Amino acid sequence: MKNLVFDIGGTSIKYGVCLNNRLTDMQELSTHAEKGGTHILETIISLIRTHADYDAIGISTAGQVHAEEGYIIYANQNIPGYTGIQYKKTLEELFHVPVAVENDVNAAALGEAVYGAGQDHEQFLMLTYGTGVGGAVIHDRKVFHGSSYSASEFGAIITHSDARLSGNDFFDGCYEKYASTTGLVQMTKGYRKELDTGRKIFQNLQDDNVLKLLDKWVDEIMLGLATLTHIYNPSCIILGGGIMAQPLILKKIEEKKSRFIMPSFAHVHITAAALGNSAGVLGANYLAAQLLQP
Numbered sequence: 001m002k003n004l005v006f007d008i009g010g011t012s013i014k015y016g017v018c019l020n021n022r023l024t025d026m027q028e029l030s031t032h033a034e035k036g037g038t039h040i041l042e043t044i045i046s047l048i049r050t051h052a053d054y055d056a057i058g059i060s061t062a063g064q065v066h067a068e069e070g071y072i073i074y075a076n077q078n079i080p081g082y083t084g085i086q087y088k089k090t091l092e093e094l095f096h097v098p099v100a101v102e103n104d105v106n107a108a109a110l111g112e113a114v115y116g117a118g119q120d121h122e123q124f125l126m127l128t129y130g131t132g133v134g135g136a137v138i139h140d141r142k143v144f145h146g147s148s149y150s151a152s153e154f155g156a157i158i159t160h161s162d163a164r165l166s167g168n169d170f171f172d173g174c175y176e177k178y179a180s181t182t183g184l185v186q187m188t189k190g191y192r193k194e195l196d197t198g199r200k201i202f203q204n205l206q207d208d209n210v211l212k213l214l215d216k217w218v219d220e221i222m223l224g225l226a227t228l229t230h231i232y233n234p235s236c237i238i239l240g241g242g243i244m245a246q247p248l249i250l251k252k253i254e255e256k257k258s259r260f261i262m263p264s265f266a267h268v269h270i271t272a273a274a275l276g277n278s279a280g281v282l283g284a285n286y287l288a289a290q291l292l293q294p
Helices: 037-049 087-095 104-113 161-166 176-177 181-191 198-202 207-233 245-260 277-289
Strands: 002-008 012-019 022-030 054-061 064-066 070-073 097-101 124-131 133-139 236-240 269-272
Touching: 002 037, 002 087, 002 245, 002 277, 012 124, 012 277, 022 277, 037 087, 037 181, 054 087, 054 104, 054 245, 054 277, 064 097, 087 097, 097 277, 104 124, 104 133, 104 236, 104 277, 124 207, 133 176, 133 207, 176 181, 176 207, 181 198, 181 207, 207 245, 236 245, 245 269
Parallel strands: 002 054, 054 097, 124 236, 236 269
Antiparallel strands: 002 012, 012 022, 064 070, 124 133
């Protein structure tokens, strides 16, 4: 079985070939998101045309995705004109193979479920921390999509009610404003403006004030994790995003669990994602492979 797999983000497109579920020939190019959704679709078509003799196509992508019909339900202006892009219909008509399309966080969670940190858990939650906060709910290697394929917008959990009630932006007071990597950078820039990336922050932990700000940020992370733990009662929560590769964050989360999470929920295992940048394409491969089952 040979599948072509793509992971489309606002910054880059990762793509490769999965041969009998083994990822090979992984490559990456710029999305050029400013050129819009049609340009991205044309890029994917061009990349597919460089291959032959494949069985299916799997796509992981930013935006809210109608997973059955394979189109973008909604995307913000980070990718202009992306809402409505028809991946499944267009690619199946052009290339005559099955096409699976899924939201990027959902696809990454499926990748972790099948090949990564979620393999030993029938059900788990996944959150990714970056520019915002994304989420997914997995049960028995299936995504919980909700009534309109838009479930698990964990970044929209309200954690600061005063800011939400007095704000004008929909995400004022919401989890991703405070718990995302962007939120951490905003805090540290208020102290030292040159600390404008996660990498720079972790290079300056010898500064006690930076360490205190990091600890405050982990408290923001815990507000959301506590809410989700008490609602879903998961056995496991997997944390993704480049910043979660820092062991100190997981150490602090483990130290804070008992303050934020009820004792009867203390069994929840909170761990870092295992697959890194390949989680999305591996999840897309899994979905593509399911379309080939008799």
